[in-house]
Amino acid sequence: MKNIAQIVCEHPFFHGLDGEFCDLVCGCARNVRFNPGEYLFHEGGDADYLYLIRYGQVGLEIAVPGKPPVSFQTLHDGDLVGVSWVLPPYHWSYDARAITLTRAIAMDARCLRKKCDDDPALGYEVLKRLLPILTSRLQATQMQILDVYAAPEQSP
């Protein structure tokens, strides 16, 4: 059976990380499991953890008053769930719900932030891995906001 250090360092988010850094971040990690329908976190809640999916599918949702929540993204094996833990005031801006049985690594965000603050080289490594994820999510959001598949406005 793999130990937590192996699991963390083999996850795509940390893959290739320097051994010493890996030992540092492993100190913030633990294994978690979510059943289908179980929430990882809720909008407005404290972003105390980030989750690295090992297996499973997680939906990111926004609650709509009087209607079922709308999902705008699903995340899968190897993905990172949640980016609000890196930006003050560290509050989630959406809900995250397990769609299938999901096994993940929960990283204690305070612990990781502290280690990144204490060792800027580690902090830079983590940010370099986070930035492409943020950029691609921003691009996806642009396409979704533009609603590119909507029927063009009817001409008379």
Add this chain to the structure above:
Amino acid sequence: MVPEPVRVLRRWQELDAVWTLELEPVKTGGRSFQPGQFNMLYVFGVGEVPISLSGDASETAALVHTVRGVGPVSNKLVALQPGDTVGLRGPFGVGWPMAAAEGSDVLIVAGGLGLAPLRPAIYHLMHHREKYGRVILLYGTRSPEDILYAGELAEWGERADLEVQITVDHAVSDWQGKIGVVPALLPTLDFDPEDTVAMVCGPEIMMRFTVNALRDAGVEDEAIFLSMERNMKCALGHCGHCQFGSTFVCKDGPVVSFDRVRGLLSLKEF
């Protein structure tokens, strides 16, 4: 070139305001076409519009078109009833590079109604499966309710020789599939960019994002093919209505390789 009368044999609804029409030439027999080509459909007294062929090119008896009603002509087309007659010119244009893609893997990326011009290519790949490597179909649309040809997509997804992934921009809780934009599927896909021919069709913004993701993955510009939509009049390369840089979409396209339209894709149409 004078429009030839064709009669509506059958029609069925695909989505809200989207109908598929099966047309039969009144005077001549059926006619052949290449996947990716289009016909000019003429509603008498209203106007003429380009519409892609969306049926199986190996079945020449009837011509199949999938139309979304968006304006004067297309609204009339989707309201046609069996027995009604319209005018037809075509087929026109350069289609998907089916012959050139033989021996390679084929990656099809379709967005929304863009699956319609790609469906003949998918039929062709399935009829000649042994001539191609892996065949991957990525389809993105607005929501689960907007999935075009949902039944066929489900059947294709069952086939061992076709890899199908569907994603929607947003959904409510009972959708168990993927949610997110279709270009975002590309970085997660394990494919050989050097031996892949990509065929892309959808709204132009979706195509731009998809081309970027394909290039990031290492697919050469010459191996990325797009189906361009520009307003048309003559469809014969005479009037210049559909001109896109030095390319006449009606004659040199609608399917063009990205290296021919690089730098033009983000230009506005005037």
